[in-house]
Amino acid sequence: MVALFVRLKLSLLRRGFGRSGATAAGMVLAYLFALGLTLPAVAGLIFLRQGGPEVVASVTVPLFAMLTVGWLVLPLLFFGVDETLDPGRFALLPVRARTMLPGLVVASFIGAPGIALVLLGVGLVIAWSSTPASLAMAALAVPLGAVTCVLLSRALTTALAGALGRRRARENVAALVAFAGLFLGIGMQVVGRLLSSWVAAAEDPAAGARGVAEFVGWTPFGWAWAAPGDMAQGRYVVGSVRLVLALALAYGLAAWWRWALDRALVTPAAGTGDAEKVHSSAALERLFGTSARGAIAARIVRSWRRDSRAMVQVATLAVFPLLMVAPTLIGTGGGRGDRDQLVGLLSAAPFIAVFAGMVVANSLVLDGTAASLHALVGVRGSDDRWGRALAYLLLVVPVVVLVWGAAVAVNQRWDLAPALGGLTAGLLLASVGGASWASAHFQWPQPPAGGNPFQRNSGGGAAGFMLLIANAVVAAIGSLPVIVLFVLALTGAGWAGPAAAVVGPAVGAAVLWAGCRFGGAALDRRWPEALEAMRRS
Amino acid sequence: MTDALVLSGLAKRFGTKIAVDNLSLTVPRGVLFGLVGPNGAGKTTTLSMATGLLRPDVGTATILGHDVWSDPPAAKARMGVMPDGMRLFDRLSGRELLRYVGLLRGMPPAEVDRRSVDLLAALGLAGDADTVVADYSAGMTKKISLACALLHAPGLLILDEPFEAVDPVSGEAIRDILRGYVRSGGTVVMSSHVMELVEQLCDGVGVIAGGRVLAVGATAQVCAGLPLQQRFLQLVGATAGPQGGGLEWLRSSSDSN
Numbered sequence: 001m002v003a004l005f006v007r008l009k010l011s012l013l014r015r016g017f018g019r020s021g022a023t024a025a026g027m028v029l030a031y032l033f034a035l036g037l038t039l040p041a042v043a044g045l046i047f048l049r050q051g052g053p054e055v056v057a058s059v060t061v062p063l064f065a066m067l068t069v070g071w072l073v074l075p076l077l078f079f080g081v082d083e084t085l086d087p088g089r090f091a092l093l094p095v096r097a098r099t100m101l102p103g104l105v106v107a108s109f110i111g112a113p114g115i116a117l118v119l120l121g122v123g124l125v126i127a128w129s130s131t132p133a134s135l136a137m138a139a140l141a142v143p144l145g146a147v148t149c150v151l152l153s154r155a156l157t158t159a160l161a162g163a164l165g166r167r168r169a170r171e172n173v174a175a176l177v178a179f180a181g182l183f184l185g186i187g188m189q190v191v192g193r194l195l196s197s198w199v200a201a202a203e204d205p206a207a208g209a210r211g212v213a214e215f216v217g218w219t220p221f222g223w224a225w226a227a228p229g230d231m232a233q234g235r236y237v238v239g240s241v242r243l244v245l246a247l248a249l250a251y252g253l254a255a256w257w258r259w260a261l262d263r264a265l266v267t268p269a270a271g272t273g274d275a276e277k278v279h280s281s282a283a284l285e286r287l288f289g290t291s292a293r294g295a296i297a298a299r300i301v302r303s304w305r306r307d308s309r310a311m312v313q314v315a316t317l318a319v320f321p322l323l324m325v326a327p328t329l330i331g332t333g334g335g336r337g338d339r340d341q342l343v344g345l346l347s348a349a350p351f352i353a354v355f356a357g358m359v360v361a362n363s364l365v366l367d368g369t370a371a372s373l374h375a376l377v378g379v380r381g382s383d384d385r386w387g388r389a390l391a392y393l394l395l396v397v398p399v400v401v402l403v404w405g406a407a408v409a410v411n412q413r414w415d416l417a418p419a420l421g422g423l424t425a426g427l428l429l430a431s432v433g434g435a436s437w438a439s440a441h442f443q444w445p446q447p448p449a450g451g452n453p454f455q456r457n458s459g460g461g462a463a464g465f466m467l468l469i470a471n472a473v474v475a476a477i478g479s480l481p482v483i484v485l486f487v488l489a490l491t492g493a494g495w496a497g498p499a500a501a502v503v504g505p506a507v508g509a510a511v512l513w514a515g516c517r518f519g520g521a522a523l524d525r526r527w528p529e530a531l532e533a534m535r536r537s
Numbered sequence: 538m539t540d541a542l543v544l545s546g547l548a549k550r551f552g553t554k555i556a557v558d559n560l561s562l563t564v565p566r567g568v569l570f571g572l573v574g575p576n577g578a579g580k581t582t583t584l585s586m587a588t589g590l591l592r593p594d595v596g597t598a599t600i601l602g603h604d605v606w607s608d609p610p611a612a613k614a615r616m617g618v619m620p621d622g623m624r625l626f627d628r629l630s631g632r633e634l635l636r637y638v639g640l641l642r643g644m645p646p647a648e649v650d651r652r653s654v655d656l657l658a659a660l661g662l663a664g665d666a667d668t669v670v671a672d673y674s675a676g677m678t679k680k681i682s683l684a685c686a687l688l689h690a691p692g693l694l695i696l697d698e699p700f701e702a703v704d705p706v707s708g709e710a711i712r713d714i715l716r717g718y719v720r721s722g723g724t725v726v727m728s729s730h731v732m733e734l735v736e737q738l739c740d741g742v743g744v745i746a747g748g749r750v751l752a753v754g755a756t757a758q759v760c761a762g763l764p765l766q767q768r769f770l771q772l773v774g775a776t777a778g779p780q781g782g783g784l785e786w787l788r789s790s791s792d793s794n
Contacts, residue, residue, distance in 0.1 A: 276669045278630050285646075295640035303628030306669065372590055372623040373685070377641045378613030528592040535622070 001095075005103030009110045016462070026462030033465075034112040038119050045123030049130060056127050057217075057229030058209040062195070064124065064145065064225040065216045071117070071149040072156065097261035101254065108150040121146050124225075134232035141243055145224030148250050155257035158264055175308040217242065220249055278306065288390065292379050296387025300363065301394060310366055313359045314392075318399050320355065321348035321406075346411060349404040349424040354475065356396040357431025361439040361471050363388045365446045368534050375527040382520030385436040389516060393432065400424055419489035419497040422504030426482035427475070429508025433515030434474030440519040440526070442467040443533040463533070478511035479504075539602040541566045541693045541724035542587065547596035548748075549582055556582040558748035560596070564726055564741065566692075569719045571739035571756075572728040573765075575773055579748040580728040581621050584697050587726075588618045601692050614642075617686035619679075621697035621728075627671035631662055631681045634670055638685045649688070656684040659714060661707055675702040683711065687718075694718070696727040700734060712738060736765035746773045 016027050048056050108114055121142045128138035195215075199208035217226025224246035230239030284301055288294030304310045364371060364384075374384055404424055408417045444463040482504035488496035523530065542564040549557040557579040564570045574580050585591035587598040589605045589612070597604055603611040626634060632653060639649030657663045660680040665673065670681060679702055686694060694715075700708055715725050715738070729735050735742060736756060742765070743753040751772045752759045760768050 276672055277667045278633070278669055279667060280630075280633055290640050290646050292641045292643065295637055299626065299629065299633075299637050302633070303626065306628040367626070368624055369622070370624040370626045372620060373626065373638065374641070375590055376588060376613065376618045376620065377638065378589075378610045379641055528590060531590060531623075 001099050002103040002106050005100075005107040006110065009107040013110060024462075026464075026466040029469075030462055030465050031112050034116050038116040042119050042123035045120070045127045049127045053128075053130065053134065053229055053232035054206075054210060056130075056232075057226065058206070058213040060124060060127065061213040061222050061226045061229065062216045064120075065219065065221040067117075067120070068145065068149050068152065068221040068225075071113075072152045095265075097258040097265065100261065101258055104154065105147060105150055108154065109146075114150075117146050117149060128228040128232065131232050133234075133236070134228045137231040137239055137243065138228040141224045141227040141246060144243075144246050144250055148224060148246065148253065151250060151253035151257060155253050155260060158257055158260040175312050220245075223249060276306075287394075291383075293383040293386045293390070296374075296379070296384060297391040297394070300388060300391035304391075304395065307366070313362065314395050317352050317355055317359065317396060320352050321345060321403050345403075345407040346413070346416070346420060349400050349407055349420065350427050352396070352400050352403060353424050353428035354431050356392060356400075356428055357435040357471055357475055358468065359396075359435075360388055360392045360432050361435035361467055362446075363392070364439050364530070365443055365534060368446055369531060371534070372531050375531060380520060381440065381523030381525075381527075382516050384523060385440070385516035385520045389432050389436050389512060393428075396428065400428060415497070416489065417497075418501035419486050422497075422500030422502065423479075423482050423486040424504075426479045426500075426504025426508040429505065430478030430511040431471065431475035433478060433508070433512035434471045436512065436515035437474055437519035437522070438467050438470035440522040440530070441470065443530045445534050474511070474515065478507060481507050538566060540564060540599075541568075541601055542570075542695075542726055543597075543599040544583065544587060545597050545599075547583065547586055547598065548594050549579075549586060549591065550594055556748055557586070557593075560745070560748060560750055562743055562750055562753060564724060566601075566724050567719060567722055568740040569715060569725045569738060570727070570741040570743065571735035572726065572743050572745065573730070573732065573735055573769060574728075574745040575775075578746045580745060581697055582748075583745070584695055584726070584728060585620065588616065588620065588695055589613060590620060590623075614689075615691055616693045616695055617689065617691035618694075619682045619686045619696045619699060625670050625678065625682060625685075627673075628669060630667045630669050631657060631673070631684075632666040634681060635684060635688060638688055642689045644689060652688055653684075656687060659710060660684055661710065676704055676707065679703050680707060680711075687714070692723060694723065694725045694727075696725065698729060699727050700729060700731065732764075732766040732769055736760065744769060744772050 017024055045060070048059060109118055124142050125135070125138045128134045128142075195212045199205055199212060201208070213226070213229075216222040217229070223242045227239045227242040227246065230236070230242060280302055284298040285294070288297045300310075304314065371384075404417075404421055408414060408420065413420075442463045482500050485496045485500035485503055489500055540563050542562070544560060544562045547557055547560045548555070560579070560583060562583075572580050572583070582591065586593040586596075587600075587605065589609055592606070597606065598612075599605070600612040601615045603615065605612040626637065629637060635653040635656065636646070636649055639653070640646065653666075654663075657666050660683065662677060662680055662684070665677065670678065673681065679699065683696065683699055686696065699711060699715075703711065715727075719725055719740075727739075739756055741754065742756045742759045744751045744759065756765070759765070763771070
């Protein structure tokens, strides 16, 4: 079974690379990106070996514990769990979870994140090779820690996906998980702040760092990673206790996953439930009109509240300022004045503006093949682009204005208001324009709203990556003038603020117009290809 | 008078597999035309190329005199399509979906509402008009999809498997709608797997297999005195029933192993 799953995963991967054009290029880029992040880290680990066991422990234990948490959270938040080997697909075959489990674990290591984890693990084992005892323990504990990472994320997603039958409940859980992940992100920042301030407060920073590592090493995320250090420092009993704890954790997770898998195998994902009744108000139509463009905008705003995927995206934007401010607020803890600490909030509005473009960029693939209606009716591509852009502007502009006003007011930086407003407006319009153009060129199959909330086809990441880059390039070029003016205003040029307030929206609007115009023309040309790309699975 | 649908020299290849092979087909106006063929014959591929959803490698498709690929707006305004294998905007209710389609087609809102009420009632969806399409059953989804195709009273209807998963009562309603529509001068091109249905309902039949047209013409003419089922098997070169010597192992219960 293990060999079967590995072969399956490998051939899926090979086919991904074998695909033509953008998809293959995107996959190569994604892997280069992953390697570019991982290889320096591995080199750092090997170099760390010189520093002695205490240094290795105080650096690697917190880092690898964070990696473990990240392994649990990041897929849910950003990438989606690669469910090419979705247990649901095996529901009709006479297999038990017990026989599938090892294969699924091993197959999880194939793919960019898995390979990165393995490489980092090898680096960690080398870092611990200074004493025989620590090397032996690392050879046991590091693979155990890596397997725990996989088990952690797979067990959770399988359990959540399998436990729910009703469409609406399934979607709500998906939204909840995404939010929990978001706040976990805030939580981790807070913990990071607290720990680092603890280190800074200690008389001897190195001792503080050791304390942090010791503390993290006793959390479930750190058991496996801390065990080799104990051996290196001669604390054989403590190391063994941690190894046993780590083993128990992995065993417990495996048992939980097995239970969830067995349930998933007998509970088909498509369940029936209460039908959802809706009534639409005429307000949206009064706002957008009854043209094709207006109908598309109204439809997106309307279904936004009914589609957990889209709702999470926009809500994430709204929570974003909190993400940026929370650590500063917590980290203050007295000392310098609160007002200086909230400067971070000033950057929130422009950040939301940039991310709004990414949300618009995903709009077409969220529709998926339902967008074939636009092709069948012969909706002009530019109407499709404008409809999407207007809908998301309606949703995002209030958030941006609110955050902009709050940032200026809280920091008492009224002098920056025009420049910041111009920058935000310019970035918002340019990134939405960039998205309108770029998303006409890159599509991928997105799991439908009612499906497994954690599923994501592996080809999607690559096309999505290309879309992100294309969008970012256009947005960056389009907002360059206003960025320059904003920097000038920051450095004290009095005329630059009002100039930014004019140039930002003007250039941004031009980029948006061009994005919808040329993106629309591209869509007119390549509707069949776009539909084909969203259909392929 | 121009023909309703003219496909000429259409071809499509997916990798090494030829899905549609130099296919030509003409459907005159005012007929209910059935397209039949085994699985993988190229029915959906052909209809997708005729409706502008899939780009043919070569060949042309003409709807009521307008080329689908060189003059898409004119061709698309004249046909109503129910595609197969495409999702719907299923976060909208049935009523909202119809209104959306109507506005995209540039119809006056009041007219859209009037026709929506008629269509929802005729297809037995009036009670579920405010239910989101995501919660519709397979048959209801087919019916709302059909309503979307009918809304702008097109000159040509292209329906991929319109009767699949539809219950007998709704099936009868759909037959009545299609017959009435053809009587008033409209043209229907539909694909189906159910030979009895096509034989009874359709004026003309096209049999395709391997991406080619094997026979086309008035239903009686294609049938040549046989039931369509028999004639179809004859044309695609299959014999009825399991062929001698196959599947013996299936006859013993696998429990005995």
